[in-house]
Amino acid sequence: MKNYGQYCPIAHALGIVGERWSLLLVRELLDGPKRYTDLVTGLPKIGTNNLAARLKDLEAAGVVEKRRLPPPAASTVYELSPYGQDLRPVIHELARWGARSLGPPPLHALEPGWLMHALDLALSPLARSGRFAFRIGDEEASLVDGRPVAGVVEDADVLVETDAVGFYHLVADRQLEGVRVDGDVALLESVLAAFGPTLLPA
Amino acid sequence: MKNYGQYCPIAHALGIVGERWSLLLVRELLDGPKRYTDLVTGLPKIGTNNLAARLKDLEAAGVVEKRRLPPPAASTVYELSPYGQDLRPVIHELARWGARSLGPPPLHALEPGWLMHALDLALSPLARSGRFAFRIGDEEASLVDGRPVAGVVEDADVLVETDAVGFYHLVADRQLEGVRVDGDVALLESVLAAFGPTLLPA
DNA sequence: CTGGATCCCTCACGATACTG
DNA sequence: CAGTATCGTGAGGGATCCAG
Numbered sequence: 001m002k003n004y005g006q007y008c009p010i011a012h013a014l015g016i017v018g019e020r021w022s023l024l025l026v027r028e029l030l031d032g033p034k035r036y037t038d039l040v041t042g043l044p045k046i047g048t049n050n051l052a053a054r055l056k057d058l059e060a061a062g063v064v065e066k067r068r069l070p071p072p073a074a075s076t077v078y079e080l081s082p083y084g085q086d087l088r089p090v091i092h093e094l095a096r097w098g099a100r101s102l103g104p105p106p107l108h109a110l111e112p113g114w115l116m117h118a119l120d121l122a123l124s125p126l127a128r129s130g131r132f133a134f135r136i137g138d139e140e141a142s143l144v145d146g147r148p149v150a151g152v153v154e155d156a157d158v159l160v161e162t163d164a165v166g167f168y169h170l171v172a173d174r175q176l177e178g179v180r181v182d183g184d185v186a187l188l189e190s191v192l193a194a195f196g197p198t199l200l201p202a
Numbered sequence: 203m204k205n206y207g208q209y210c211p212i213a214h215a216l217g218i219v220g221e222r223w224s225l226l227l228v229r230e231l232l233d234g235p236k237r238y239t240d241l242v243t244g245l246p247k248i249g250t251n252n253l254a255a256r257l258k259d260l261e262a263a264g265v266v267e268k269r270r271l272p273p274p275a276a277s278t279v280y281e282l283s284p285y286g287q288d289l290r291p292v293i294h295e296l297a298r299w300g301a302r303s304l305g306p307p308p309l310h311a312l313e314p315g316w317l318m319h320a321l322d323l324a325l326s327p328l329a330r331s332g333r334f335a336f337r338i339g340d341e342e343a344s345l346v347d348g349r350p351v352a353g354v355v356e357d358a359d360v361l362v363e364t365d366a367v368g369f370y371h372l373v374a375d376r377q378l379e380g381v382r383v384d385g386d387v388a389l390l391e392s393v394l395a396a397f398g399p400t401l402l403p404a
Numbered sequence: 405c406t407g408g409a410t411c412c413c414t415c416a417c418g419a420t421a422c423t424g
Numbered sequence: 425c426a427g428t429a430t431c432g433t434g435a436g437g438g439a440t441c442c443a444g
Contacts, residue, residue, distance in 0.1 A: 005247045007307050009323070010229050010293060013300025020220065027212050036407050045207045047437050052408060075406070090299055091212060093292040098215025105209050121211070238426050249418045254427060277425070
């Protein structure tokens with residue numbers, strides 16, 4: 001992509017990761033190294049030529065590194081360089097901004113692992129202490145002292161059970177309809193109360 | 203722009219501001235309302251048709267608002283909605299990330315007001331207290347208790363005078379060559395010492 | 405099966421000219 | 425000043441094909 005013709009850190013950053021698909025590619029790699037095929041399945045609508053081009057660009061920019069796994073797992077994986085890892089705060093802010101106008105989820109076709117990402121995004125800054133467990137649809141994850149972990153943790157302070165739409169309204173509107181809460185309800189509500197308005201005021 | 207086909211706050215956010223020029227447009231408007239022509243001069247390489255299209259998209263998405271100024275200043279200005287203002291943390295993080303691989307500035311063709319933006323970006327999180335004044339090339343700005351203000355403030359704790367390249371090396375490498383510092387040098391150095399490594403390790 | 409490269413088609417972008 | 429009209433180019437999307 002051509003440059004923006006300005007000496008500006010924002011324009012420069014966008015020259016590196018501003019192309020279509022680039023930041024979504026980084027999002028995929030934030031969960032760890034992935035193979036080419038994993039990236040294709042994680043980004044179904046990207047053309048393979050485009051994926052190869054984006055990977056090449058990001059590699060040339062020092063954001064992504066290509067590594068051959070040693071035998072017997074002889075395959076190549078792509079992973080973020082340390083500089084690429086530093087995009088995490090950028091993507092985190094972008095996600096929090098986007099979430100405010102995203103609307104409720106479809107009940108189908110959510111990506112595996114979405115709950116851990118959602119907890120990390122929406123609640124981890126708010127629930128720095130306590131043990132929260134979530135069983136949402138067919139996903140399970142917990143928040144232990146602000147860190148998301150997989151599965152329902154033992155002796156949680158509070159356990160939340162609902163589906164994806166119920167979870168959305170829980171964090172977005174603080175509506176508890178259709179949500180089953182076991183344990184310290186007040187603790188959960190105090191965390192949610194720290195949430196500002198999340199929906200687009202318009 | 204077509205969607206990314208995923209229920210994901212990042213993909214959704216990129217669907218709104220992910221197109222070429224969109225975030226730079228928001229950057230321009232973060233300084234306050236601007237007229238169409240001001241935007242053209244601030245983004246010299248954008249085509250006017252493209253600018254019109256991006257403005258229309260951002261307005262439809264609730265990020266930008268178009269307002270007619272009352273007579274006698276009968277002109278239309280564009281400004282960020284509250285939701286658009288909330289992009290400031292995103293752009294801030296992006297700028298800090300991009301600055302790490304940006305390299306030293308050209309001595310010419312820096313945009314007016316760059317110094318205030320640079321102070322805001324690089325030093326305002328670090329210098330929450332104290333009065334720092336800067337005279338860099340033909341730009342003047344100060345940092346008062348962490349807030350950037352225009353001009354050289356009276357009775358500053360420290361006054362820094364150099365050119366843009368000297369300023370860059372001051373914040374990037376903490377090199378003081380070619381930099382004239384009046385006042386509390388130790389205070390300035392303590393702020394700079396709080397800066398981590400800023401350049402791409404590669 | 406993984407890891408791409410190639411082709412084609414469409415549309416978005418960039419430059420410029422033009423208008424209310 | 426604030427855009428719209430037009431047009432050429434090139435990047436992105438989709439499908440297919442090929443090599444290890």
